[in-house]
Amino acid sequence: MPLQLVEPGQFPDRHEASQGVVVGIDLGTTHSVVAYVHNNVPTVLEIEGGLLIPSILSVAEDGFCIGKKLRESLSSTKRLMGRGVEDAICLQFPQLMSGRDIRLKLGAHTLTPVEVASYILSYIRSGVEKKLRAPLEAAVITVPAYFDEAARVATKQAAAIAGIKVLRLINEPTAAALAYGLESGAEGIYAIYDLGGGTFDLSLLKLQKGVFQVLATGGDLNLGGDDIDHVFAAFLKTKDISYARILKENLSHKEDYEGVSRKDLETIAQHFVNKTLEISKEVLKDASLNSEDLEGVVLVGGMTRMPLIRQEVEAFFGKAPLRDVDPDLAVALGAALSAHGLTYGAETLLLDVTPLSLGLETLGGLVEKIIPRNTPLPALASQEFTTHQDGQDGMVIHVVQGEREFVQDCRSLARFELQGLPPLPAGIARVRVDFALDVEGLLTVSALEKTTGLSQYIEVRPSYSFDEKTLSTILLESQKYGREDMEKRFTMEKTLYLRNG
Known part of the structure; x- marks a missing residue:
């Protein structure tokens, strides 16, 4: 039975397909995969004779070509989606051109990461x-679980340029779980x-009676097969x-x-594998779980074919990983199931x-946290605030x-x-601030002054993303400085209380 992403308490919002097809697309760092559901079975499509499409844009004599590494080529540009020039410099992209925005040189052309993806x-x-001899009606596209709002918006922009209607963006580990859920019907955590080639994600999902709930997630946007390839090439x-890469795969x-x-x-x-296990340990800690609490472990991404990774994962979690679905194809298959469910209706939440x-x-x-980390999506949260000065006629809403x-x-x-x-007078006006975070991780913030009905809102679409160091260490820093931060907060709150009487 097909599976679907559905908002809690609501019926499926079905997309009415015409004579076109709906697909799931795994837009990967090194390879991309597309799948659709045929006769209720998710099936990967061969494009130009291959299931895996190299995520490479090259310049040929007759224009751009995809999937072939030529003298003038761009690859692994997914790592730059929604990010700033500083990030591109850190990632050492040789085709990066100088300027305020990321632009990459490809022959006589200059392109943004969004344009490459398009x-x-x-x-x-x-x-x-x-x-399929039919128009592509719409697609579910997958993204790393740790893609932030900027990278998700950039992905949707690329799809729009390509003329693809996005039914939904879903996280890659979640898509993989959908593929496994259909096969196994398993329950538990x-x-x-x-x-994969460019990113690592570890997600903990609770499967129960048709409901897939993500309990916790963690990852690193710059930890993948690409990194191993570069160090291996130096060796x-x-x-x-x-x-x-060819040697690694063989x-x-x-x-x-x-001779190697x-x-x-x-x-x-080993160093890179250890980093994935350190992240896995933190995610388990976030969810207050031990490896003994897990029913199983699912491997996703081509890198998990490496025997070392399978061995280390089994040793860390204390159980042999599941390998029922091809790790290169699982994400696209799950996305296809999601697309099919959104179009024709399904029963999975x-x-x-x-x-x-x-x-x-x-x-x-x-900082006043409105939507805490690991809150299930979609999420709605509200909180009231007031003025701190007499006659204050404005309030700045700063979202962090x-x-x-x-x-x-x-x-x-x-x-x-x-x-x-x-x-x-100070403290009398009442301003309610609402946060609405959708299933794609895009945030809308609105503010309403309850006496006058005055309101304002904004869609959060930041222009750049976290650099890899910030993203990979932010949780560790919050733990490291947790006690110190709380002491400073207490001191500040006491000072404000005394100042305002």
């Missing part, structure tokens, strides 16, 4: 329509260990990353290949979670994201001002 999606759309004393099922041993590769990969808390700046630079107690230690997402408040 070419890949256009290629997929064309391949689907040619293969499962860890989804997703190590091989070559600049040809493709050659290093050593996953051979002890030796072209699997042991050499595993020695290099999925509750995703927000990976980081969302809140507002209050007096003294303090993070786990720390002070604004200076969190990420600023957006600001807007509610003007025209009635000139009342």
